[in-house]
Amino acid sequence: MQEVELRKGPWLEDEDEKLAAVVALLGERRWDSLAKASGLRRSGKSCRLRWMNYLRPNLKHGKISKEEEKVIIELHKKWGNKWSRIAQRLPGRTDNEIKNYWRSYSKKKAVVLEKECLSSSVNTPCSISDESFLIKDDVLGLSDDASDALEPLNWTRSPYETRLSEWMSNWPPDTRKTDKLWDYEVYSSQWIFDECNIGTWDDLSLWDGE
DNA sequence: AAGTTTTACAACCGCAGGCAA
DNA sequence: TTTGCCTGCGGTTGTAAAACT
Numbered sequence: 001m002q003e004v005e006l007r008k009g010p011w012l013e014d015e016d017e018k019l020a021a022v023v024a025l026l027g028e029r030r031w032d033s034l035a036k037a038s039g040l041r042r043s044g045k046s047c048r049l050r051w052m053n054y055l056r057p058n059l060k061h062g063k064i065s066k067e068e069e070k071v072i073i074e075l076h077k078k079w080g081n082k083w084s085r086i087a088q089r090l091p092g093r094t095d096n097e098i099k100n101y102w103r104s105y106s107k108k109k110a111v112v113l114e115k116e117c118l119s120s121s122v123n124t125p126c127s128i129s130d131e132s133f134l135i136k137d138d139v140l141g142l143s144d145d146a147s148d149a150l151e152p153l154n155w156t157r158s159p160y161e162t163r164l165s166e167w168m169s170n171w172p173p174d175t176r177k178t179d180k181l182w183d184y185e186v187y188s189s190q191w192i193f194d195e196c197n198i199g200t201w202d203d204l205s206l207w208d209g210e
Numbered sequence: 211a212a213g214t215t216t217t218a219c220a221a222c223c224g225c226a227g228g229c230a231a
Numbered sequence: 232t233t234t235g236c237c238t239g240c241g242g243t244t245g246t247a248a249a250a251c252t
Contacts, residue, residue, distance in 0.1 A: 009245090010220070032237075048238075049221065084240060095240075100219050 007041040011050055015040055019047055020055055053094045060092030064101050072098055 011019075022038040028051065031044030040047065053059075064072070068090055075086045083095035083102075090098065 008222075010247095030237080043222095044237080045223090046221075052239090053220075081241065096220080099241075104218060 005041065006043050006046075008046070011054075015042070016050070016055055019050060023051055023055075053096045058092055059094065064093075064097075068093065072102065076102065 018038050018040055019042075022034055026034050026037065028048075031048040033044070035042055035044040035047045038047070042050075071089055072086060075082075075089060079085055081099075083099045087093055087095040087098050
């Protein structure tokens with residue numbers, strides 16, 4: 001029998017609707033079977049990803065808040081690139097979202113930090129004290145077993161509603177940096193934190209102008 | 211105003227682990 | 232014990248939109 005060629009690329013609205021309907025019917029499992037049953041020319045893997053990262057109820061879209069930012073930074077320092085684990089601590093956020101956030105924002109801020117550190121290194125470089133900026137484990141929900149999960153918040157809006165209202169109303173401020181002299185890849189954020197003895201991004205009040 | 215560069219994020223890919231047959 | 236399928240994870244890519252020159 002001839003294999004149906006699978007579609008790739010961005011999802012269409014009617015595909016989303018079909019997928020949501022089939023997931024409601026069959027549940028979040030057996031994605032290959034589910035993909036076939038839906039009539040979508042998508043792989044099970046693609047269906048799962050679309051559902052988990054975009055269509056799933058209770059997902060929070062839009063800008064990462066200051067509090068979420070703090071949690072991401074602290075947990076990344078603890079666990080490294082364990083995005084799914086970090087995502088468990090941020091109800092409504094997906095691992096993909098956090099991963100993307102880290103990549104874009106950390107690089108951007110690393111550049112700013114690097115400049116600040118170098119420019120002030122003659123005297124007392126980035127002399128921000130340490131512990132007062134660190135988030136305590138109990139705040140992060142890390143009191144004992146790191147594997148315990150937080151209860152998700154009750155987000156009741158539909159994915160489309162959430163996306164349109166939150167996402168569009170929360171466009172990030174202009175934080176663009178275009179200085180090509182700095183090599184984004186070389187100066188990782190962790191290196192900056194370590195070198196400057198800084199707890200979190202907030203320490204430098206970089207976003208106060210928002 | 212047009213062309214170029216950068217950013218943000220959705221989506222894909224490959225791999226590893228779990229599990230049932 | 233082995234094998235194959237399914238799922239989840241982390242890295243990477245593609246691209247539309249925004250910002251810049």
